[in-house]
Amino acid sequence: MATRFGIxxxxxxxxEVDTLLAANRVGDAELLWHKDKDLKGVDVVIVPGGFSxxxxxxxxxxxxxxxxxxxxxxxxxxxxxxxxxxxGFQVLTEAGLLPGALLPNVNLAFTCRQVDLTVENxxxxxxxxxxxxxxLSIPAKHTTGRYFAPPEILDDIESNGQVxxxxxxxxxxxxxxxxxxxxxxxxxxxxxxxxHPEHAVDPLTGSDDGLKLFHSLASAAPMAxxxxxxx
Amino acid sequence: MPVKATVLIRPKEGILDPQGQAVEExxxxxxxxxxxxxxxxxxxxxxxxxxxxxxxxCEKLLANPLIEDxxxxxxx
Numbered sequence: 001m002a003t004r005f006g007i008x009x010x011x012x013x014x015x016e017v018d019t020l021l022a023a024n025r026v027g028d029a030e031l032l033w034h035k036d037k038d039l040k041g042v043d044v045v046i047v048p049g050g051f052s053x054x055x056x057x058x059x060x061x062x063x064x065x066x067x068x069x070x071x072x073x074x075x076x077x078x079x080x081x082x083x084x085x086x087x088g089f090q091v092l093t094e095a096g097l098l099p100g101a102l103l104p105n106v107n108l109a110f111t112c113r114q115v116d117l118t119v120e121n122x123x124x125x126x127x128x129x130x131x132x133x134x135x136l137s138i139p140a141k142h143t144t145g146r147y148f149a150p151p152e153i154l155d156d157i158e159s160n161g162q163v164x165x166x167x168x169x170x171x172x173x174x175x176x177x178x179x180x181x182x183x184x185x186x187x188x189x190x191x192x193x194x195x196h197p198e199h200a201v202d203p204l205t206g207s208d209d210g211l212k213l214f215h216s217l218a219s220a221a222p223m224a225x226x227x228x229x230x231x
Numbered sequence: 232m233p234v235k236a237t238v239l240i241r242p243k244e245g246i247l248d249p250q251g252q253a254v255e256e257x258x259x260x261x262x263x264x265x266x267x268x269x270x271x272x273x274x275x276x277x278x279x280x281x282x283x284x285x286x287x288x289c290e291k292l293l294a295n296p297l298i299e300d301x302x303x304x305x306x307x
Contacts, residue, residue, distance in 0.1 A: 058295060101298045108249045148298060
């Protein structure tokens with residue numbers, strides 16, 4: 001049975017359709033609405049990029065209180081898989097589902113470019129189709145992507161192997177601490193990254209390296225707790 | 232009677248503040264000398280029935296305590 005993906009759409013989301021198309025390559029994907037109180041039994045939630053609720057107050061600050069994100073938090077607590085891309089990563093940190101926070105890029109500019117990412121840990125549902133140390137070429141496009149965590153949290157996530165992706169040398173344009181591009185929670189069922197794997201799923205657009213993350217999710221979902229398809 | 236409050240939100244000390252740096256570099260370019268330690272934050276004005284809830288509002292929504300400090304000023 002195909003893995004079912006749900007993609008919450010907020011007013012101001014803009015990458016939900018590319019995420020839907022990417023997830024449809026490896027499973028069955030559907031959009032969820034920010035006012036939905038349940039996740040329609042999907043196995044994997046992908047919080048997409050964009051400017052949810054206009055990024056008002058602070059990026060990602062308001063979405064955690066939406067009905068759909070309350071359901072996503074319960075899904076995550078039950079062990080269900082959750083991926084956050086760009087604004088989705090910001091939302092998951094603000095929701096307390098991922099450690100740290102995202103701050104304005106050091107160059108104070110919206111930057112759109114291809115970045116090389118080094119895969120640091122492949123023993124997770126998000127990266128198991130990659131090889132350790134592999135380089136992924138994936139586009140990044142954001143203004144607020146500088147990963148920050150206070151020293152004690154940074155030490156924890158580093159020693160716990162929660163840093164799954166790092167910017168390769170010369171590619172950390174936003175000033176993230178320890179070159180961190182993507183980080184997961186301690187339980188390894190919630191993951192967020194600033195670059196956009198959903199924009200790298202077809203060689204036609206330069207790289208299909210992003211597909212590896214989607215394939216990883218599709219094959220890991222049946223094993224994850226909280227999966228709607230568990231029998 | 233609602234209480235008028237102002238919440239000042241600042242980047243936490245020690246965290247790189249490129250916005251503050253950009254302003255600090257722009258001022259001398261306009262001829263303003265002797266400017267240092269510039270930081271840029273946010274200001275939220277609100278009226279509340281119960282001022283005792285302001286701190287919880289800051290912790291839960293108005294500020295992100297991981298990266299920001301906040302200061303609540305009440306009174307007209």
